[in-house]
Amino acid sequence: MEHVLERASILCNGSRIERKDLPVQIREANLPTVGDTRGTSHEESPWVSRSVESFEKELIEQTLQKLDWNRTRTAETLGFTRRTLFNKMKKYNITPIPK
Incomplete structure (x- = not known):
């Protein structure tokens, strides 16, 4: 993830990494991104105040x-x-969910 974010920060235009700056596999996964505020204000966004570790775990x-x-x-x-x-x-105590 660290390498993906480093690459995206190099390729991005500006100071914010956009979905288009991420590898196609992640873009097509249709996952939320940091700062994704569609439909909410910044104060309501669940992604704005998250730590990198919290975001990575999610x-x-x-x-x-x-x-x-x-x-x-x-x-x-x-x-x-x-x-x-x-x-x-x-590290994040992520275990498979039994089927």
Whole structure:
């Protein structure tokens, strides 16, 4: 995720990373982005005051759910190695939901 954000910050036009600045796999995942305030004011937006770790945890969880907990595809989509994804899942206490 760190590498994805670094790349996006280099490619973005201006001081804000937009959805268009992210890799196609993340853009097509249709996940919310930091500062996504569509339909709300900044004060009401759940993404405005979030820490990077909170945002990262949420992004990992949503991507895992969207990809039916396929950790290989999730890691690829987020630009992680599988080992990094497993370490982040452990750090954030993310466990698969039983089917």
